[in-house]
Amino acid sequence: MAQFISSTHNSRVQQVRALLNQKCARTESGCFVVEGVRLAEEAAASGSLPREIYFSQTVSERGRQLVAKMETAGVETFELSESVLESLSATETSQGLLMVMPQSGTTLPVNCDFALVLDQIRDPGNLGTILRSAAAAGVKAVFLPPGTADAFAPKVVRSGMGAHFRLSIQSAEWPEITHYCKSACTPPLRLLLAESGGGKDCWQTDLKAPIALVIGGEADGASQEARQAVDDLIYIPMPGNFESLNAAVAAGILLFEVVRQRSQL
Numbered sequence: 701m702a703q704f705i706s707s708t709h710n711s712r713v714q715q716v717r718a719l720l721n722q723k724c725a726r727t728e729s730g731c732f733v734v735e736g737v738r739l740a741e742e743a744a745a746s747g748s749l750p751r752e753i754y755f756s757q758t759v760s761e762r763g764r765q766l767v768a769k770m771e772t773a774g775v776e777t778f779e780l781s782e783s784v785l786e787s788l789s790a791t792e793t794s795q796g797l798l799m800v801m802p803q804s805g806t807t808l809p810v811n812c813d814f815a816l817v818l819d820q821i822r823d824p825g826n827l828g829t830i831l832r833s834a835a836a837a838g839v840k841a842v843f844l845p846p847g848t849a850d851a852f853a854p855k856v857v858r859s860g861m862g863a864h865f866r867l868s869i870q871s872a873e874w875p876e877i878t879h880y881c882k883s884a885c886t887p888p889l890r891l892l893l894a895e896s897g898g899g900k901d902c903w904q905t906d907l908k909a910p911i912a913l914v915i916g917g918e919a920d921g922a923s924q925e926a927r928q929a930v931d932d933l934i935y936i937p938m939p940g941n942f943e944s945l946n947a948a949v950a951a952g953i954l955l956f957e958v959v960r961q962r963s964q965l
Contacts, residue, residue: 702755702767702777708787712778716754716788716798723850730803732852732864736795737763742862743801744770750799753777756785759796767797790854803852808868811885812840813910814958817877819926820847820917821947827851828859829948830915835863837955841880843912844871847923874925881912891930893922894954896944899933907958915951 705713718725719733726732731751734743737760743750744766753775755767771777786794816839821827827849834842844851851860851869872880881889892905893914914930916922936945936953945953 702779704779705784706781708784713784720790720854726852731800732803734799734801735790737797739862740766740797740799742865743799746865748802748804749773750775750801752800754780754798756780756782756796758782763797808870809840814839815841815889815912817843817912817914818848819845819914819922822849823918824849824853824855825859826948828856830951831860831863833952833955835866837959841868843877845874874929878929892932892934893930894950895933895935897935899935902934902936902954902957905934907961913954915947918947
C-alpha cells in the first residue's frame with residue numbers, strides 16, 4: 701500500500717525535486733523523472749521498471765491502473781497530497797503522476813549501421829524533438845558530446861515523447877565517439893556533418909551505407925572537434941536561398957532521407 705506524503709520537506713520529495721532540477725543529481729543517481737500518464741505508460745511498456753512512483757488523487761483511472769500494476773511488480777509507490785505533487789510538477793497542469801526511472805538507454809549496441817551525433821544542441825525542446833525523430837527513423841545509437849543539453853532533463857523528456865525508452869543514448873567525448881564509429885562497428889560508420897551551404901547535396905549522397913549523421917548546434921553550428929572528426933559534409937538544398945534551418949527540422953529531413961534511400965534497397 702502506498703505511503704502518504706503531505707510535506708514538501710520530505711526527503712523523498714526533495715530527491716525527486718533534485719532529479720527534476722539538477723543534472724548532477726541525475727548523473728550521480730543514474731535516474732530521471734517521467735511525468736504524466738502517457739509517458740509513464742511508454743516507460744512501463746519498455747520493460748524497465750521504475751524505481752519509485754508518486755501520484756495524487758487527481759491521477760486518471762488509466763494512471764491508477766498503472767500504479768496498481770507497478771505495485772504488483774514490487775515497485776515502491778507514494779501518494780502525495782495534491783499541493784506537494786503540484787510543487788514538483790514541471791507542467792502547468794499536472795496529471796498527478798511521476799515516475800523515477802533508471803537511465804537504462806545508455807548501453808550502446810554491439811554494432812550498428814545508423815548513428816546520430818548531436819553536437820552543441822543546447823535547446824532542450826529541439827533536443828527532445830530530434831530524439832523523437834531519431835526513434836521514429838530507427839537510429840541505433842545517439843551520442844551527445846560535451847556542450848549538448850542533458851538528454852534526461854524534464855523538457856527534453858517531454859519533447860521526446862517516449863524516445864528515451866526506444867533509443868541507446870550515450871554522453872561521450874569525441875575520441876570515444878570516433879572510436880565507436882571507426883573501430884567498434886563493422887563496417888565502420890562514415891561520419892557526415894550537416895552543414896548549411898557546404899559539402900555534398902544530401903539528395904545525391906549515398907546514405908544507404910553505414911553512417912553517423914552529425915547535427916550541429918542552432919547558434920554556432922558544430923564544434924571544431926566535430927569538424928575534425930567527420931569524413932564529409934552534406935547539405936540540404938534550399939531553393940528559397942535561406943541561410944539555415946532549425947536544427948530539429950534539418951535533423952528530421954536528413955534522418956528520413958536515410959530511411960527513404962534504404963527503403964529502396
